[in-house]
Amino acid sequence: MTAEIVQRRIGRLNVRETGPPDAPPVVLVQGLGLSGAYLVPLARRLAAAHRVLVPDLPGLGRTPRPPRPMGVTGLAGALATWLDAARLHRVALVGHSIGAQVAAVVAANAPARVDRLVLAAPNGDPDARAPWHQALDLLRDAPREAPSLVPLAVADYLHAGPWRMWRTLRTSARLDxxxxxxxxxxxxLAVRGEHDPLVSEEWIRTIAGLLPAGAALTVPGAPHGIAYTAAADLAAHLIPFLRQDQPVCPTSWTSQPLPSGSVKDRNVS
Incomplete structure (x- = not known):
């Protein structure tokens, strides 16, 4: 049975929500210029054991634009404020792409609020840090994604505004x-797709090494849009990681062989 998605306003943000209301909460944080719509396939797969919330950050999706473009730290502040409005006192954060930076800032600034952190396809790789370099890599990545992601992303990009996206991307490149x-x-847990041109294996291992309790994982066959095109494979790794009654051992998180067939044929729904 497909988990129902409910949209409503919580605080100042539009939010998609699914899963049992009394289950441990997981908050999904979207990438640059995107609404939370592309995270729905992942949200549905996590909903059996979690209350999953996907807020549209300021200026994205159905949440109104702020007066000026927001950088990573501004978006992190908006997310932290929203956690208060939603009365979410302790959550798991799953950030994708630039959303991984946003989630990391929240986890660092409010450690008591975050009990698990997932950085999926985290940008900031020194080999692809310049904004123009990241833009070119996104074009290279597009043919590897599920075909349905491209029109969804283009519509969201146009709504968010290319200039605002560029300003946010520039701040992400300067973030410490x-x-x-x-x-x-x-x-x-730092996760990348095997065929992600923006995030190298070395980069996620570097991230895992910087985290006091970090682990790295590469998902075979997955592109940059791992949270959409490879939602089923990503969820299969996240479900045991997010279990609050299980200890986390970094050395136990290794990639597993995937079934035959392409990622984009298997995972999007």
Missing amino acids: LAGYLRRVQAPA
Whole structure:
């Protein structure tokens, strides 16, 4: 049975929600320029054991635009404020792409609020840090994604505004991500897709090394849009990691062989 998605306003943000209301909460944080719509396949797969919330950050999706473009730390502040409005006192945060930076800043600044942290396809790789370099890599990544992601992303990008997206991307390139990662206290997992041109294997291992309780994982066959195109494979790894009654051992998190067939044929629904 497909988990129902409910949209409503909580505080100042539009939110998609699914899963049992009394289950441990998981908050999904979207990438640059995107609404939470593309995270729905992942949310549905996590909903059996979690209350999953996907807020549209300021200026994205159905949440109104702020007067000026927001950088990573501004978006993190908006997310932290929203956690108060939603009365979410302790959550698991799953950030994708630039949303991984946003989630990391929240986890570093409010360690008592975050009990698990997932950084999926985290940008900031020194080999692809310049904004123009990241833009080119996104174009290279597009043919590897599920075909349905491209029109969804284009519509969201146009709504968010290319100039605002560019300003946010520039701030992400200047963020002292290493400084924030060292302050994260929650068990954390850095995940990349095997075919992600923006995030190298070396980069996620570097991230895991900076985190006090970090682990690295590469998902075979997955592209940058791992939270959409490879939602089923990503969820299969996240479900045991997010279990609050299980200890987290970094050495236990290794990639597993995938069934035959392409990622984008298997995972999007």
